[in-house]
Amino acid sequence: MDRQETLLQYFKEHDGCAPSSELSKHQKMANSPFQFLRGSAPLMYRDLASHIITLPEPLENIPLTTIMGDCHTSNFGFLSEEGSHGETVVFTPNDFDDACFGHASWDLFRFLVSLPLAHAEAAQMQAESDCEKLKAKPLADEQQIYSAQQAFLSAYIETCQRSLEKKNDSQTALTEFSKGHILHKRWQKALTRVVGGEAFMTKSTLAKEVDLVQWRFKQNPEKFIPLPDNIYENLYMQFRPFMDDEILDIVMRHNAGTGSNNLGRYYVLVGPSQPHDAAKTHIVEIKQQREAAPIKYFPKVSVNNRLSAAHLTVNCQRKMQRRPDLILDDAIWQDKHWLLRSRHHARVGIDSEHFMLGKRAAEKGGVIQYALSCGEALALAHMRGDRRSIDFQKAVVACLPNQLKSLIRTANNYVGQVINDLLIMKNLMEDPNS
Numbered sequence: 001m002d003r004q005e006t007l008l009q010y011f012k013e014h015d016g017c018a019p020s021s022e023l024s025k026h027q028k029m030a031n032s033p034f035q036f037l038r039g040s041a042p043l044m045y046r047d048l049a050s051h052i053i054t055l056p057e058p059l060e061n062i063p064l065t066t067i068m069g070d071c072h073t074s075n076f077g078f079l080s081e082e083g084s085h086g087e088t089v090v091f092t093p094n095d096f097d098d099a100c101f102g103h104a105s106w107d108l109f110r111f112l113v114s115l116p117l118a119h120a121e122a123a124q125m126q127a128e129s130d131c132e133k134l135k136a137k138p139l140a141d142e143q144q145i146y147s148a149q150q151a152f153l154s155a156y157i158e159t160c161q162r163s164l165e166k167k168n169d170s171q172t173a174l175t176e177f178s179k180g181h182i183l184h185k186r187w188q189k190a191l192t193r194v195v196g197g198e199a200f201m202t203k204s205t206l207a208k209e210v211d212l213v214q215w216r217f218k219q220n221p222e223k224f225i226p227l228p229d230n231i232y233e234n235l236y237m238q239f240r241p242f243m244d245d246e247i248l249d250i251v252m253r254h255n256a257g258t259g260s261n262n263l264g265r266y267y268v269l270v271g272p273s274q275p276h277d278a279a280k281t282h283i284v285e286i287k288q289q290r291e292a293a294p295i296k297y298f299p300k301v302s303v304n305n306r307l308s309a310a311h312l313t314v315n316c317q318r319k320m321q322r323r324p325d326l327i328l329d330d331a332i333w334q335d336k337h338w339l340l341r342s343r344h345h346a347r348v349g350i351d352s353e354h355f356m357l358g359k360r361a362a363e364k365g366g367v368i369q370y371a372l373s374c375g376e377a378l379a380l381a382h383m384r385g386d387r388r389s390i391d392f393q394k395a396v397v398a399c400l401p402n403q404l405k406s407l408i409r410t411a412n413n414y415v416g417q418v419i420n421d422l423l424i425m426k427n428l429m430e431d432p433n434s
Helices: 003-015 024-029 033-039 041-049 057-061 104-128 142-164 184-191 205-209 229-242 309-320 352-356 366-383 391-430
Strands: 065-067 076-080 089-093 100-102 246-253 265-271 282-288 328-333 336-343
Touching (some): 003 024, 003 041, 024 033, 024 391, 033 041, 033 104, 033 391, 041 104, 041 391, 057 104, 057 391, 065 104, 065 366, 076 184, 076 366, 089 184, 089 366, 104 352, 104 366, 104 391, 142 366, 142 391, 205 282, 229 246, 229 265, 229 282, 229 328, 309 328, 309 336, 352 366, 366 391
Antiparallel strands (some): 065 100, 246 265, 265 282, 282 336, 328 336
């Protein structure tokens, strides 16, 4: 089977149709190779299963753990622990939609692939921009990207080594960043958005999505669709028992995410009915959950992955987070599995341009700083998969250092495959019969 036939079959299996310019998910994926990677996580696992990708065999000796499944540079960021009401802001993995039990090397490999693609996306954004200020910013070079890949793996190993030396544990998290760090400004931004922060009433997730006078979601046709009364009532009756307070409003959320762009999603405004209190009010997401990306192609990797998709996500997220969201649950509604979780007030994401463009990124080692932080945060999350022992850390320290060059080389070879896959996808979108 040639690659075009493989991709055509893949898209029909996972998205229900051939690549189409009418599907918003495919529109997003067509914007850049990085967006293609983000929207096609199962494809990487298909390529692993069919040996298009061959990872160093010794990495399989590392015990299975809870993994992100869709690990890339934009699935890390700042959030308030324990969901909306947490006071501590941490830098951590922030997307668990494809979380499952699997090989840590899958997350490591996917992140390594994403670094050059994020670099290319930042360069593309700069080239296509009409903003002279953006065009004038220095861009990290290819040697820095390779150094960032090395730094990411080194930080991952070092974090596991520190665990063996009892210098960190399951309660360790990244909570502070110095002024010279690439993430300092975004950390400061997140701190202002927690409850009681100076920007809570203007820049928090709650403030941006909700009319705090009417206590309803803002009218925003690009994001929110009002619900017919019968569906609203059905949702209310089904999900009210999961909430910690009264349901004030419910809307359908659309055009969100990339890989999960075509799945059902609702936002629920939860808080005291009278008197209203912003500090006690938050948003809960109810999201249709699909099978985690690795499972279709590695169905026997772990018996734990036989849980329903939403329940598996809940279990893995609870293990990987230091202090899990206060509302984190799963339910069956309309014969589908749904994930319930808090929308963090202080959520601040990281896009490619944030660590690839600018003097701090390109001239002061910022892109390497970012990779180091991601490596540490990912190791901490993986280590929490088993809080009973340090067997995982021992295996990482014994095995991974000898496989660094091979793993990076394999990842960089796959970067070319992703770029080629995007070109094939675009051709299929333009001419489905090609």
